[in-house]
Amino acid sequence: MKQIRIHRLAIISGILIIVSLISVQVQPSQLIALYLQRYSGVDALHLADIILGLLFTAIGLLLFELRQTRRLYMVGLKLKKHHARHVQLLNKLPYAIAELDSHRVIHHSNDAFRQISTLQGLPSIQQQIEQLFNQLEQNSDQQSPTLLQRIQADGAPLICLEWQLHRSNNHLFLSGRDITQQLEEQDRLSISEKIIESTPIGVMVTGPDKRIQYTNPAFEQVTGYNTQEVLGHFPSILSSGKQGADFYKQMYQIMENEGSWQGEIWNRKRNGDIYLEWLSISALKDEQGKSTHYIGMFSEFTAQERVKEKLRTLAYYDGLTSLANRTLFNEHLQRLVTNNNEKQLCVIFFDIDGFKRINDTLGHHIGDQLLVAIANRIKETCREEDTIARWGGDEFIMAIEVSDSHIGIDTFCKKHLKSLKRPFLINGRELSITASMGVSIYGDDAHSSAELIRNADIAMFQSKKRGKNRFEIFSPAHHEVLLESMEIENRLRVAIKENQIDVHFQPQVCQGSTICGLEALARWHDPVLGQVPPQKFIQVAEETGLINDLSELIYHVALKKFKTIRAIYPAFGLSVNLSASQLQDVNLVTTLKQVTDAQSISPSNIKLEITEDVLMSDIEQSIRNIALLKEMGFQISLDDFGTGYSSLSYLKDLDIDEIKIDRSFVQDLISSERNKAIIEAIVAMSKVLEIDCVVEGVETEEQLNQLLQIGCTSFQGYYFYKPMPANQIIELLTDYCQE
Ligand code: C2E
Ligand code: MG
Numbered sequence: 204m205k206q207i208r209i210h211r212l213a214i215i216s217g218i219l220i221i222v223s224l225i226s227v228q229v230q231p232s233q234l235i236a237l238y239l240q241r242y243s244g245v246d247a248l249h250l251a252d253i254i255l256g257l258l259f260t261a262i263g264l265l266l267f268e269l270r271q272t273r274r275l276y277m278v279g280l281k282l283k284k285h286h287a288r289h290v291q292l293l294n295k296l297p298y299a300i301a302e303l304d305s306h307r308v309i310h311h312s313n314d315a316f317r318q319i320s321t322l323q324g325l326p327s328i329q330q331q332i333e334q335l336f337n338q339l340e341q342n343s344d345q346q347s348p349t350l351l352q353r354i355q356a357d358g359a360p361l362i363c364l365e366w367q368l369h370r371s372n373n374h375l376f377l378s379g380r381d382i383t384q385q386l387e388e389q390d391r392l393s394i395s396e397k398i399i400e401s402t403p404i405g406v407m408v409t410g411p412d413k414r415i416q417y418t419n420p421a422f423e424q425v426t427g428y429n430t431q432e433v434l435g436h437f438p439s440i441l442s443s444g445k446q447g448a449d450f451y452k453q454m455y456q457i458m459e460n461e462g463s464w465q466g467e468i469w470n471r472k473r474n475g476d477i478y479l480e481w482l483s484i485s486a487l488k489d490e491q492g493k494s495t496h497y498i499g500m501f502s503e504f505t506a507q508e509r510v511k512e513k514l515r516t517l518a519y520y521d522g523l524t525s526l527a528n529r530t531l532f533n534e535h536l537q538r539l540v541t542n543n544n545e546k547q548l549c550v551i552f553f554d555i556d557g558f559k560r561i562n563d564t565l566g567h568h569i570g571d572q573l574l575v576a577i578a579n580r581i582k583e584t585c586r587e588e589d590t591i592a593r594w595g596g597d598e599f600i601m602a603i604e605v606s607d608s609h610i611g612i613d614t615f616c617k618k619h620l621k622s623l624k625r626p627f628l629i630n631g632r633e634l635s636i637t638a639s640m641g642v643s644i645y646g647d648d649a650h651s652s653a654e655l656i657r658n659a660d661i662a663m664f665q666s667k668k669r670g671k672n673r674f675e676i677f678s679p680a681h682h683e684v685l686l687e688s689m690e691i692e693n694r695l696r697v698a699i700k701e702n703q704i705d706v707h708f709q710p711q712v713c714q715g716s717t718i719c720g721l722e723a724l725a726r727w728h729d730p731v732l733g734q735v736p737p738q739k740f741i742q743v744a745e746e747t748g749l750i751n752d753l754s755e756l757i758y759h760v761a762l763k764k765f766k767t768i769r770a771i772y773p774a775f776g777l778s779v780n781l782s783a784s785q786l787q788d789v790n791l792v793t794t795l796k797q798v799t800d801a802q803s804i805s806p807s808n809i810k811l812e813i814t815e816d817v818l819m820s821d822i823e824q825s826i827r828n829i830a831l832l833k834e835m836g837f838q839i840s841l842d843d844f845g846t847g848y849s850s851l852s853y854l855k856d857l858d859i860d861e862i863k864i865d866r867s868f869v870q871d872l873i874s875s876e877r878n879k880a881i882i883e884a885i886v887a888m889s890k891v892l893e894i895d896c897v898v899e900g901v902e903t904e905e906q907l908n909q910l911l912q913i914g915c916t917s918f919q920g921y922y923f924y925k926p927m928p929a930n931q932i933i934e935l936l937t938d939y940c941q942e
């Protein structure tokens with residue numbers, strides 16, 4: 204029984220030890236004492252049981268202590284981790300933080316604090332602390348005194364720091380942060396605010412619903428409305444009614460698409476006065492691109508400003524087409540040249556083909572309207588970023604930037620040529636035009652704005668020469684052509700002055716091989732340039748205004764020589780070519796009459812050859828001259844027939860005596876059925892109209908036979924005779940008379 208009890212005691216002791224191990228609250232020795240007290244009646248405690256109990260108790264105690272130590276160790280570890288995390292966290296803060304003890308000495312601080320304290324130009328931190336404490340002492344209500352400090356080391360930007368002292372229980376903390384950016388932003392905002400409030404420019408801000416949310420004092424000064432009166436209203440409160448609904452619709456559309464709009468607008472003041480203002484509206488957008496506000500800024504045009512604006516417009520814009528003028532274009536081009544980026548800058552010169560004809564035939568009023576329509580067409584075809592200007596007369600100029608000059612220019616020019624070909628409707632009349640274009644590329648042969656313009660002009664000149672309605676990209680060869688023209692011009696001046704121009708004669712044959720006329724053809728052999736073909740020097744003379752002097756000289760020489768020829772063989776007349784501008788010359792009739800009379804030759808022996816282009820240039824003056832010449836007895840021949848407009852009405856209305864079928868038809872006569880058909884038609888028509896018909900450029904017997912078959916009777920060509928000097932003609936005619 205006793206044994207059982209002792210065992211029980213030991214077991215209970217053990218259990219108590221285990222319990223004590225599990226429960227931290229009760230000491231095992233206490234439990235054993237309680238147990239012994241309770242069972243004090245049992246005096247025969249077996250020693251071994253006691254030792255065992257004590258051993259168990261000791262083990263229990265030992266285990267308990269071990270557990271406690273482990274627990275404390277774990278808590279310590281946790282605290283260390285916490286501490287490290289706090290230090291890490293503190294170091295990550297953008298603020299500088301330091302903990303102070305009661306003697307105002309820093310105990311702990313974070314990285315930012317250490318960084319700030321090493322800033323160049325910063326007085327010692329201790330001084331900051333002292334100042335903060337002084338503030339604290341002077342103003343006891345202040346819980347966290349603040350100190351603003353601006354520091355600027357030599358050459359370094361200004362830095363603004365804000366220091367603050369915090370008290371928490373018995374702890375003191377010092378925090379500091381860099382508020383440079385924040386202060387700058389505040390400064391900026393307050394400056395902007397002051398500007399908006401003090402600017403003489405009216406400012407009005409509306410919300411996305413377009414209702415007014417803000418107006419500045421200048422708004423009131425200009426419109427007469429104060430902010431309270433217009434808040435919540437639409438800007439249409441200012442509407443003058445001068446602009447239609449379409450105007451506003453377009454304005455909002457541009458603003459939505461492009462984010463801003465600016466232009467002139469007539470508005471009405473509170474007192475009813477209508478005034479002109481320059482308005483600029485911008486849309487403020489959020490991150491999703493939705494308009495959140497519209498900011499309108501405007502200034503009233505004073506009478507003086509209106510005049511200034513008008514003068515500026517006059518100085519920089521073309522009055523007719525409203526395009527930029529030369530001055531503005533030059534300025535713009537200069538800027539493009541200076542800021543030239545990786546794109547290729549090109550200048551394009553436009554010249555309207557035969558514009559003078561339209562002006563002369565339909566009047567300047569129609570010509571002007573057409574120019575405006577052309578300017579608009581060019582503008583429509585251009586991109587927003589292209590620069591367009593009216594260079595003068597019927598010339599336009601453009602500056603464009605393209606990524607690839609070859610593809611870009613080709614596309615650009617073809618697009619414009621095509622667009623200009625579409626008829627224009629002017630005053631109910633359809634007018635068709637074409638243009639010649641010249642292009643120059645920056646960097647290729649031009650290194651300045653002046654060179655760009657000059658080269659484009661030269662290239663355009665080349666387009667004209669090569670048949671118009673086309674474009675040419677400048678090449679140095681064009682320049683050579685121009686130089687050649689200039690050289691011809693210089694030499695031609697000398698040739699005219701020194702009577703170096705000669706005339707050859709080409710016989711015309713009719714009815715088999717009878718010579719029935721002579722054509723006078725100008726010849727010029729220059730000592731420097733050699734033999735210059737008439738087409739070349741006549742064109743230069745036309746372009747340079749030398750044509751009238753040259754033609755007078757040719758006519759004089761031709762008639763003088765013809766007089767000698769007539770002395771031998773008086774049976775036929777002389778054909779003389781007139782150039783395009785000669786026929787428009789008001790003095791033409793008098794000059795021809797004088798020279799003809801001087802040689803005592805009757806005008807009826809002279810046939811004046813004009814080309815169809817001559818007629819198209821200045822129809823009214825040409826018609827007047829032709830009528831007068833016919834009245835005097837001169838005959839008129841239409842040269843190179845079939846290559847120009849071939850208007851049948853001219854043949855009848857102008858009372859033409861002869862037509863000369865161009866030699867281009869004869870050249871392909873054998874191979875081309877079409878050419879044959881054309882010659883047949885012209886011959887048939889001339890018979891009906893009773894007009895003489897001469898075929899030019901007959902070179903072979905085969906051609907002659909074909910032409911005879913068609914019914915042609917008069918010819919001129921190398922097959923019969925080449926042009927020859929007067930003395931050879933005299934020889935020829937002398938033989939001819941003897942036959
Ligand atoms: P045009 O008035 O049609 O003169 C005929 C041109 O054809 C002449 O050339 C003549 O030499 C050339 N010709 C004649 N028969 C043949 C032929 O069988 N085959 C070929 N291939 N050519 C032939 P030219 O003398 O070189 O004159 C060329 C053009 O220059 C003239 O064409 C005329 O438009 C102009 N021209 C010549 N002299 C004068 C002038 O004194 N005043 C004006 N305004 N123009 C002139
Ligand atoms: Mg001729």
Ligand code: MG
Nearest residue numbers: 842843863899
């Ligand atoms: Mg001809």
